Amino acid sequence: MCMDVIRVATVGNRRGRFRNASLRRSVVAAGRSVAVANMEIEILSAVGSKSIGRIQATSETKIKDVKKAIQVLKKSLYPDRQSIRLEAKGKNVSDDSTLKSLSISGGGKLYVKDLGPQISWKMVFIVEYAGPLGVYLWLYTRPWLFYGTSENTVSTVASVAAVCWSVHYAKRLLETLFVHRFSHSTMPIRNLFKNCSYYWLFALYVAYHVNHPLFTPPSTLQFFIGLAGFTVCELGNLSIHLLLRNLRPAGSNVRRIPVPNGNPLTSLQNFVSCPNYTYEFGAWASFTLMTQCIPAGVFALAGLYQMTVWAIGKHRNYKKEFPNYPKGRKAILPFLI
Numbered sequence: 001m002c003m004d005v006i007r008v009a010t011v012g013n014r015r016g017r018f019r020n021a022s023l024r025r026s027v028v029a030a031g032r033s034v035a036v037a038n039m040e041i042e043i044l045s046a047v048g049s050k051s052i053g054r055i056q057a058t059s060e061t062k063i064k065d066v067k068k069a070i071q072v073l074k075k076s077l078y079p080d081r082q083s084i085r086l087e088a089k090g091k092n093v094s095d096d097s098t099l100k101s102l103s104i105s106g107g108g109k110l111y112v113k114d115l116g117p118q119i120s121w122k123m124v125f126i127v128e129y130a131g132p133l134g135v136y137l138w139l140y141t142r143p144w145l146f147y148g149t150s151e152n153t154v155s156t157v158a159s160v161a162a163v164c165w166s167v168h169y170a171k172r173l174l175e176t177l178f179v180h181r182f183s184h185s186t187m188p189i190r191n192l193f194k195n196c197s198y199y200w201l202f203a204l205y206v207a208y209h210v211n212h213p214l215f216t217p218p219s220t221l222q223f224f225i226g227l228a229g230f231t232v233c234e235l236g237n238l239s240i241h242l243l244l245r246n247l248r249p250a251g252s253n254v255r256r257i258p259v260p261n262g263n264p265l266t267s268l269q270n271f272v273s274c275p276n277y278t279y280e281f282g283a284w285a286s287f288t289l290m291t292q293c294i295p296a297g298v299f300a301l302a303g304l305y306q307m308t309v310w311a312i313g314k315h316r317n318y319k320k321e322f323p324n325y326p327k328g329r330k331a332i333l334p335f336l337i
Helices: 002-011 014-035 063-073 121-141 156-178 190-210 222-248 264-270 276-293 294-321
Strands: 039-045 050-055 082-085 110-113 118-120 186-188
Touching: 050 063, 063 082, 082 156, 118 121, 118 222, 121 156, 121 186, 156 190, 156 222, 156 276, 186 190, 186 294, 190 294, 222 276, 264 276, 276 294
Parallel strands: 039 110
Antiparallel strands: 039 050, 082 110, 118 186
16 A cells, blocks of 8 residues: 555646545544544442443543443443542542543543432422422411411411412422523432421421411511512522523533623622522511511521522632632622621
8 A cells, every 4th residue: 555655646646646645634543543442441339349340431431421331231320320430439520521531541440339319400499399389388278277277367468478488489490490500410319308308397387387377467667678678589589590591501511700791680799609599598588577487587597507508619619610700709698708
């Protein structure tokens, strides 16, 4: 072949140059194929370091493809159930990482941890939010089951509170279905019971007191101030969720620095990293003011504590990921936290 190439090249016509160029491209392509030649990787269990089997891969193989190959070895380990690590007790590696970027070569090893049965985050939120909606309305419409009276004597404030509660969780369900884009696809199903118990039991706790026959409504002024605050915070929360949705293209895990858009309710983004949490706490603080109900206040403070933990973590990640992240922002409460 080499002699033929030399011969064609010496002719000097266009056809010869074309064939010569084609051959060069073929040689380059062959070189690339050698660079990504198959190699064998051993897969071990992160628990006990027991070998699961071996897979064929290349240096450009991504972890998400490794997971698919592992499922062939062990059908119960579907990709969302796997955590791939470089060491048995190491950290989870990204699905988009290649074996080359992880310095894995032929004869290398990867560890897989079984995360247990999984449930999609969308379904998690649907179950979490449908529960409080159903529990609250069940108690509101059937007081005789809880208070031993057949008379539905709930006050106007309690009725408005039921509407506000319903609007909040109905909004959350609609956002789950049509707005949110999840960076993680699943969660261990065992965590679902813990998450649901928090929302469902607090719904029962608050509803029992707000709808109680002995419930004492606040003053008219206090009621309307609380209702106005709740309405603004719910609209602000929705505005931030729409803003965050537009930052992440569908089907991607792209992260950008969130900045306000033309909606004035998104201006809070200039002061905190997680304004959706700020509005969430504001809504429940306003609900507490509107109902003058201590259990509602406990619910608001419990939510603030948990959201503060999440917000601080996200705030720290923003600053680590983006060197030019605005320095004046706090995590959840402007100028404070």
